[in-house]
Amino acid sequence: EDKVVQSPLSLVVHEGDTVTLNCSYEVTNFRSLLWYKQEKKAPTFLFMLTSSGIEKKSGRLSSILDKKELFSILNITATQTGDSAVYLCAVASVSNFGNEKLTFGTGTRLTIIP
Amino acid sequence: DTGVSQNPRHKITKRGQNVTFRCDPISEHNRLYWYRQTLGQGPEFLTYFQNEAQLEKSRLLSDRFSAERPKGSFSTLEIQRTEQGDSAMYLCASSPSGTTANYGYTFGSGTRLTVV
Numbered sequence: 001e002d003k004v005v006q007s008p009l010s011l012v013v014h015e016g017d018t019v020t021l022n023c024s025y026e027v028t029n030f031r032s033l034l035w036y037k038q039e040k041k042a043p044t045f046l047f048m049l050t051s052s053g054i055e056k057k058s059g060r061l062s063s064i065l066d067k068k069e070l071f072s073i074l075n076i077t078a079t080q081t082g083d084s085a086v087y088l089c090a091v092a093s094v095s096n097f098g099n100e101k102l103t104f105g106t107g108t109r110l111t112i113i114p
Numbered sequence: 115d116t117g118v119s120q121n122p123r124h125k126i127t128k129r130g131q132n133v134t135f136r137c138d139p140i141s142e143h144n145r146l147y148w149y150r151q152t153l154g155q156g157p158e159f160l161t162y163f164q165n166e167a168q169l170e171k172s173r174l175l176s177d178r179f180s181a182e183r184p185k186g187s188f189s190t191l192e193i194q195r196t197e198q199g200d201s202a203m204y205l206c207a208s209s210p211s212g213t214t215a216n217y218g219y220t221f222g223s224g225t226r227l228t229v230v
Contacts, residue, residue: 048218102157104156
């Protein structure tokens with residue numbers, strides 16, 4: 001069964017700090033790894049990673065994938081209170097029926113203290 | 115197009131009642147997914163449609179659950195004889211086929227179900 005594990009489960013830091021969120025996975029037929037930010041409602045897409053070692057950046061957020069060691073990290077620099085959310089890691093894989101689906105981790109709850 | 119739309123946003127029902135949720139995906143997306151998310155957990159896959167065909171169902175989807183996507187547009191998820199364990203957020207997501215590589219899946223805001 002496909003498995004995605006995120007750590008830490010929760011993190012509390014002060015505004016301006018840098019944080020690193022971790023995601024490890026065990027899936028068959030890996031296709032891509034995705035990061036989402038979830039506040040009170042729908043997860044919103046952050047990054048999709050398909051190749052090892054290529055960093056994706058968007059403002060203060062960046063992410064990288066290691067397909068050999070089966071993990072990804074999400075970095076947030078100069079954190080702001082608006083970064084407080086649950087960050088979800090998901091892996092897209094092809095099921096035994098040939099369909100793509102997402103398997104999510106439980107998320108990391110990030111709280112930024114002003 | 116304003117994204118993936120789900121209705122209702124909240125539903126409170128008594129145990130044993132039937133409920134139906136609706137999802138309107140982004141119009142050009144032919145893939146549609148239903149996920150369930152309980153408190154403190156990540157979303158769990160329930161079922162997948164490509165156009166109007168339901169191609170895969172999770173073992174989480176008991177026989178009390180049924181989903182449809184007539185004409186390959188909107189989808190409905192029905193839960194019959196609801197139980198307290200069905201209380202969760204039900205999320206719908208859509209994506210275009212073949213190009214999820216760049217934009218991932220777009221999620222709706224979800225329907226929060228509370229069974230009392």
